[in-house]
Amino acid sequence: MDSIVVQGGGELNGQIPIAGAKNACLTLMPATLLSEEPLTLTNAPRLSDIKTMTALLQSLGAEVATMQDGKTLAMSCHSDINTRAEYEIVRKMRASNLVLGPLLAREGHAEVSLPGGCAIGARPMDIHTDGLGLMGAEIELRDGYLHAKAQGGRLKGAVIDFPFASVGATENIMMAATLAKGTTVINNAAREPEIVDLADCLRKMGAQIDGDGTSTITIQGVDRLNGATHPVVTDRIELGTYMLAPAFCGGEVECLGGRLDLVGAFVQKLDMAGIDVTETAKGLKVKRRTDEIKAVDITTEPFPGFPTDLQAQMMALLCTAIGTSVLEEKIFENRFMHAPELIRMGADIEVHGGNATVKGVGKLKGAPVMATDLRASISLILAGLAATGETKVSRVYHLDRGYEHVVRKLSAVGAKIERVSE
Known part of the structure; x- marks a missing residue:
């Protein structure tokens, strides 16, 4: 099992390219x-999650090929497709549930295993199934699988009021509604950039969608969708993560491809903590104003609020x-599991x-975590990176699900970091 070993100390300077968004790509x-x-x-x-989604789609009969640059996915699903998403693949990743809406929309029926993913809370599927039920789907849970069937063979438009702004449910219902008969209105819809990116892609495919980026999304169903080519939006969580690197260590890092509109609430908190963020022609440049970081209070909220996926990184800072x-x-229960490990480092x-x-201690100490x-x-x-001495992070297989080439990207700006196999 691999570990990552980090030697603390030293400023970081240079450029870090930011990848396309994992959560957007898994939806697209x-x-x-x-x-x-x-x-x-x-x-x-x-990322490994992209490989998992590739395997799932291939198991359903889709053709998925990664082009030579490694960043282009060519997909097609022109033949008869399998409508059963098996547990052995679905269990590996929460986003696997996003095949439910498209399968129902295209085939009128589906069997999808309950999903897995990170151990950060229950994240039940009922908001997905309740919404699809309003669209005429009969859904029953049997033997760990959701057995879904559209009445009359085709979903129909409906007005759906979400009890909370679920990103996954918004995405699932949006895709299902593109081929449904009539108009679907999603109230209390999620407003994340990944939702807007999905809507942009679906419109290129011929879908009729309005209101994405707001709390009310309207989808007018069409009889068929065409193909398209679409660039995945910048990963705002990877962006925010690497923006924090010079905040920990000093120096100045430019995050290539970064956009302020993706990380507005996060940048506000960075400013309060004493960190400057400047927009450039290529992205966002980040540096500390002073040697000391100021304490700030953080509350995670749905977009455009402070993202839960940057809470752990901000706590460390x-x-x-x-x-x-x-x-x-x-947003999620059980999402402070990193706290005991930071305490091992003197937090x-x-x-x-x-x-x-969190009471600031000024300096952390390297430790096995x-x-x-x-x-x-x-x-x-x-x-x-900011601690004194050596830090060894074990069980980094989690990392491969959401960050590509971490060691390479951080080494390129001066970090003393390596991945070791045990």
Whole structure:
């Protein structure tokens, strides 16, 4: 099993290219099930989760090929397709549930195993199934599989009021609604950039969608969708992660492909902590204003609020701040599992339910630590960059699900980091 070893100390300077968004690409890929014509995605990230989604789509009868550049996915689903998404693949990744809506829309029936993914909370499927039920789907859970069938063989438009702004449910319903009969309105829809990216791709395929990026999305169903070529949007979570690197270590890093509109709430908190972010012709440039980081309070919220997927990284930074910070996690339960590992590095953190109080200690100490999930993995690596001595992060297989070439990207700006096999 691989580990990552980090030697703390030293500024970071240079450029880091930001990949296409994992969460956007995992949503865009199932859209190929909606059409018999080819769908090509450019700027795709090179991650294990993308390989898992590739395997799932291939098991359903889609053709998926990665082009020579490694960042272009050529997909087509022109033949008869299999409508059963097997447990052995689906269990590996939460986003696998996004084949449910497209399969129902195209074939009128589907059997999809309940999904897996990071251990950061229950994240039930009922908001997905309730929405599809309003569209005329009869769904029953049997033997760990969702057995779904559209009444009359085709979904129909409906008004769907989500109890909360679920990203996955918004995506699933959007894709299902593109081929449904009539108009579907999603109220309390998620507003994340990945939703807008999906809508942009679906419109290129001939879908009629309005309101993406707002809390009300309207989809007018069509009889068929065509193929398209679409670039995956920049990964705002990878962007935010690498923007934090010079905040930990000093120096100046330019994140290539970065956009302020993707990380607005995050940048506001960086400014409060004493970190400058400047827009450039190529992306975003980041540096500390002073040697000291100021304490700030963080509350995770759906977009455009502070993203839960940057909470762990921000907590690691605030461990070195002057003063006390309070972090409130309002998206997922069990998402402070990185706190005990940071405490091993000398952090002063107290966790009570969905709140964590972080008293800055000025400097962390290198230690052997264990990654518990994807974002915890990178937070411990960042903490190691600023700690005294050596930090060894084990169980980094989580990392491969969401960050491509971490060692290469950080080494290129001066980090002392290597991946070792044991």
